[in-house]
């Protein structure tokens with residue numbers, strides 16, 4: 001049911017398309033807390049909403065930013081993003097996205113940034 005909220009075509013234009021920029025279009029930041037309206041609720045909403053959501057978002061942004069900063073990412077030729085799902089122990093991608101990843105810097109440079 002929570003996933004259905006995030007896929008509602010009355011709320012989202014072309015909900016199954018991978019368009020992360022849709023979260024950058026609005027003039028104000030996307031409201032993930034559901035205090036103005038509920039368009040998706042990965043952290044729940046209301047009084048029992050996840051109290052760790054700000055920490056989680058900060059951590060995830062830092063994590064993804066470091067992956068982009070340190071590595072060059074390319075899609076495997078002809079591989080399109082397919083959001084179809086398959087039920088296993090958890091829900092997984094039916095056709096997992098494959099990426100070619102190469103370090104932007106020499107491994108020694110990355111190591112010296114870490115210590």
Ligand code: HEM
Nearest residue numbers: 041042043044045047048049050051052053055056057060
């Ligand atoms: C991507 C990371 C995370 C996701 C997707 C997530 C998601 C959720 C969801 C859906 C709930 C249930 C909300 C509800 O019942 O309406 C929840 C509850 C909770 N989360 Fe998270 N969470 C994340 C990270 C964290 C972190 C980093 C912490 C602590 C540092 C945390 C602490 C809690 C606690 C204590 C509750 C229970 C709140 C209550 O029942 O009053 N979560 N979380």
